[in-house]
Amino acid sequence: MTIVQAQDVSGKISLELNKLQPIDGGGCRLSIIATNGLERPMDQLTLDMVFFDKEGLVDRFLALKFSRISAGKTKILQFSLAEKSCDSISRLHVNNVSNCVPASIKDVYCSDLLELSNRTPIRFGD
Structure with a gap:
């Protein structure tokens, strides 16, 4: 049995766009921190993201x-966009979120559970 401290459970899934880092070849590495503030583990959290260019067009x-x-725990995901410089991205939009609850739980829209924050110069969120 796992005991989760009260301060770790917010009832939200926190996503922080933490860092943009240029990589060799003109690409960009992004770091996103996800914290599960729910009272139950998420087997897999899936984020459908949309990147916008400097002109505001879908890229x-x-x-x-x-x-x-696990409930009350944090994971960090880094991903690279090959041939996409960090300064060519103006916005990162969370288009959809899925797999935040077990299939047995009905009527929960994962996107409603999001709490977003950002430490980068690009716009992050809706």
Whole structure:
């Protein structure tokens, strides 16, 4: 049995766009921190993301998958966009969130559970 301290359970899934880092070849590495503030583990958290260019036009879609996140715990995901410089991205939009609850739980829309924060110069969220 796992005991989760009260301060670890917020009833929300916190996502922080933590860092953009240029990589060789003109690409960009992004770091996202996900904290499971729910009272139950998530077997897999899937984020459907949309990237916008400097002109505000949709540039690309990307699905990001976090492996199991225990209740009250944090996971960090880094991903690279090949041939996409960090300064060419103006916005990262969370288009959809899925797999935040077991299939047996009905009527929960994962996107409603999000709490977003950002430490980068690009816009993050809705």
